Amino acid sequence: MGEAKRREELGLPPRVNKIENKESKVKLNEIINKFPYLPYILGFSLLAILIVDLVNYYK
Numbered sequence: 001m002g003e004a005k006r007r008e009e010l011g012l013p014p015r016v017n018k019i020e021n022k023e024s025k026v027k028l029n030e031i032i033n034k035f036p037y038l039p040y041i042l043g044f045s046l047l048a049i050l051i052v053d054l055v056n057y058y059k
Contacts, residue, residue, distance in 0.1 A: 007014065032038065 004014065
């Protein structure tokens with residue numbers, strides 16, 4: 001016998017699933033979840049800037 005039938009026999013309402021929406025205090029996690037490719041773009045752009053600066057330094 002399943003829980004639904006047992007609850008019905010006891011006169012209880014159907015079980016309600018609790019879904020909690022925890023609001024993140026850290027906005028960085030929300031941004032990374034929204035744009036998962038953003039760290040790669042930032043990393044490659046930083047690497048490109050460092051290479052350009054290195055080339056300009058040794059000119």
